[in-house]
Amino acid sequence: MKYLIKVKIEVDGIVDKPDVIGAIFGQTEGLLGPDFDLRDLQDKGRIGRIQVDLKTRNSKTIGEVVIPSNLDRIETALIAAMIETIDKVGPYGVRIKVSEIVDLREERVKRIIERAKEILKSWGKERGIDYKAIVQEVSKALKPPEITKYGPEGLPAGPDVDKSDTLIIVEGRADVLNLLRYGYTNVIALEGATGKIPNTIIKLAESKKTIAFVDGDHGGDLILKELLKFAKIDYVARAPPGREVEDLTGKEIEEALANKVPAADYLVKMMAKKKPKPAEQVEVKATERLVALPDDVLNAIKGLKGTLESILYNEKWEAVKRVPVRDLVDTLSQAGEKEVYAVVLDGIITPRLVDTASAKGVQVIIGTKMGAVTKRPFNLQLLTFDDIL
Numbered sequence: 001m002k003y004l005i006k007v008k009i010e011v012d013g014i015v016d017k018p019d020v021i022g023a024i025f026g027q028t029e030g031l032l033g034p035d036f037d038l039r040d041l042q043d044k045g046r047i048g049r050i051q052v053d054l055k056t057r058n059s060k061t062i063g064e065v066v067i068p069s070n071l072d073r074i075e076t077a078l079i080a081a082m083i084e085t086i087d088k089v090g091p092y093g094v095r096i097k098v099s100e101i102v103d104l105r106e107e108r109v110k111r112i113i114e115r116a117k118e119i120l121k122s123w124g125k126e127r128g129i130d131y132k133a134i135v136q137e138v139s140k141a142l143k144p145p146e147i148t149k150y151g152p153e154g155l156p157a158g159p160d161v162d163k164s165d166t167l168i169i170v171e172g173r174a175d176v177l178n179l180l181r182y183g184y185t186n187v188i189a190l191e192g193a194t195g196k197i198p199n200t201i202i203k204l205a206e207s208k209k210t211i212a213f214v215d216g217d218h219g220g221d222l223i224l225k226e227l228l229k230f231a232k233i234d235y236v237a238r239a240p241p242g243r244e245v246e247d248l249t250g251k252e253i254e255e256a257l258a259n260k261v262p263a264a265d266y267l268v269k270m271m272a273k274k275k276p277k278p279a280e281q282v283e284v285k286a287t288e289r290l291v292a293l294p295d296d297v298l299n300a301i302k303g304l305k306g307t308l309e310s311i312l313y314n315e316k317w318e319a320v321k322r323v324p325v326r327d328l329v330d331t332l333s334q335a336g337e338k339e340v341y342a343v344v345l346d347g348i349i350t351p352r353l354v355d356t357a358s359a360k361g362v363q364v365i366i367g368t369k370m371g372a373v374t375k376r377p378f379n380l381q382l383l384t385f386d387d388i389l
Helices: 017-028 038-043 073-083 104-127 131-140 173-181 199-207 218-230 250-258 263-272 278-287 295-304 325-334 351-359
Strands: 003-011 051-057 060-069 092-103 148-150 155-157 166-170 187-189 209-214 235-238 309-313 319-324 342-345 364-367 381-384
Touching: 003 073, 017 038, 017 051, 017 060, 017 073, 060 073, 073 092, 092 104, 104 131, 155 173, 166 173, 166 199, 173 187, 173 250, 187 199, 209 218, 209 250, 218 263, 235 250, 235 263, 295 309, 295 342, 309 325, 319 325, 325 342, 325 351, 342 351, 351 364
Parallel strands: 166 187, 166 209, 209 235, 342 364, 364 381
Antiparallel strands: 003 060, 003 092, 051 060, 148 155, 155 187, 309 319, 309 342
């Protein structure tokens, strides 16, 4: 079991253990739906044997109930909160309060650390070894595997890309870091490349079973299109719609990979989709052209150099606000959707700025330099002063 739910109980009468257990099962049945039925969870081994310890005092029954849980943190918290809703045991009123939830794995790690300290102290005395260095070495085992660079392109990857017969291909470095955090060490990133798939990926795919694991947005569609065109892909896995792989929890990653589909089936599904309307195709082409800027905007860009400020424009290229670059992301976050058409800044275009601008419907960003932007939204043009001037 992962957790112990400890509950204090006080009943306004004399009751026995079976009365308490009966109240727990009876008054929680169907409360949060079939997924949280305690009897079913016990049958599946997700909830352990409920322990009840009772004492009688002044015509009242007090004690503690302990419920072992093998669910995750959120589900365990829901079970605990559900137990607190019980208001009667037999004919008597009852007050139930969760006193604590013990993380058994954390307690086990604490015991291991304390025992390791004792062993190292004894070891250090006997052999004169620097136990501080050993503690640091032991602590490394608790850290997730470190990201590595793979191939001549220096692609972000996990340490077991060569060892594993299965390869998980993701979009960027942040995706690799998130999968490493949850124990997936056979992962490698494209670094957000579109139009050109790294040769390292193509060669690795020839000798391994490959899973393309991409974001659930249009950018993921574009990456997947290029991968399927140039590399041997066996399976396709997607993050939930509108979500990115780098933000998924361990359970969400597990579900996405479990729901992977053969690449051939995915291609058939894509081909069966309705073709875009001509108007949509025109809009796509329009976003690929450089914007035409009015002279006053060009002059404003020239005058912006060295000021560390930014200018926000509406769709008519009329300046609506001028703010310091350090406040730009917060200002955009507070703006209404599609209120700002373009942003010009005397600063670097960062991934955080791109994500915020895209969410607010901004169409154009012009900055002094391009930062480490690996995922470019489909409807957002990113330009530098050199492109314009």
